[in-house]
Amino acid sequence: MNQRLDPVTRARLLQDDAQFLGQPIALTGDAGQVIRANTRHIALMMRDGVAPDRASAAAAFVESLLDVTARQIAAPLACGKGCSHCCTTYVSCTIPEVFRLAQAIRGSETTKAAVLTAAARSKAMPQMQREFDRVVCPILVDHACSAYAHRPVVCRSVLSTSLDRCLAIFQQNRSEPFAYPDGAEVARIYSVLMMRAALILCGLPHQNIEMTHALEIALADEHAEARWLAGEPLFASVAIDRGDQTTSDFSGLAEGLAAAIQPTL
Secondary structure, eight states: OOOOOOHHHHHHHHHHHGGGTTOOOOSSSOOHHHHHHHHHHHHHHHTOTTOTTHHHHHHHHHHHHHHHHHTTOOSOOOOOTTOOGGGGSOOEEOHHHHHHHHHHHTTOHHHHHHHHHHHHHHHTSOGGGGGTSOOOOTTEETTEETTGGGOOHHHHHOOOSOHHHHHHHHTSOOOOOOOOOTTHHHHHHHHHHHHHHHHHHTTOOOSOEEHHHHHHHHHTOTTHHHHHHTTOOTTTTSOBOGGGSSOOHHHHHHHHHHHHHGGGO
16 A cells, blocks of 8 residues: 655645535546545545544535536436436435435435335345336425435436436336436546545445435434444445446446545545
C-alpha cells in the first residue's frame, strides 16, 4: 500500500478539494479530479465517528451530487409525476442509501407495512424473475414516490426519452434497450463509483443489495445504522445484486479509485 501523505500535504489537498465538492461532474471529458475530491469527501464523512447517521448523510450527499450533475442532460424526457412504470422493477442500492430511505418512511406505519409485504415477495423471488413477476415499490403512493427526495441513485437515474419504450419494457415485458438520454448512464456510473470506493475505503460492505428486504431490516431497529457502522453484519441475509456477485471491470475501477485515494486520507 502507498505511504500516507504527510499532514501538511493532506491539508493542502483537502483545501484544493473544496472547490469541487458538490459541484456538477462533467459528463464528457476528464472528470477525474472532481470524482477523486468528492470520493475523498464521502469517505471522510463516513469515517467521522461522531455522527451516528453519517452513512445516510453520505448517501444524501451522493444523491444531491447526482441531481446537480444530471441537470446537464438536455434531451426532453418522457418522465413525469404520475408516470410510475419503472417503479415495478428490481431495485438494488448501497446500504447507506437504504438508511437514507428508511429515515423518510420510518414514521409511516402504512408505508412500513407495505415494505414488509413487498419484502416477503422479493425474498422468495430470484432477481431475474422480478422482470416478469413485478413487485410494485412499497414507497409508491397514487403512482408517485412518497419519499421522492430520499430515493436511491438508481431511481434518480432511470430517465427515459420514450414512453413507448417504457411501456414495452415494464408492461409488456419485452426485451428492449432502455431509452436513456445522453449522459444519464455516465452520471449514474460516476455516482455509484464514488459511493462504492468510499465504502471500500471505510472497510464497509460496498455491493448493491436488494432494496425492499434491506429496508425491512433497517426499519426494524432505529439504531440499525449505528450498529451497521460498528461492524454488525445486519444485511448478510439480503441478496446481493447479481451484477456485484462476481468481479467486473466496474468493481476493478472502484477498487482502483479507492487505492489511489487511500494515501490521502
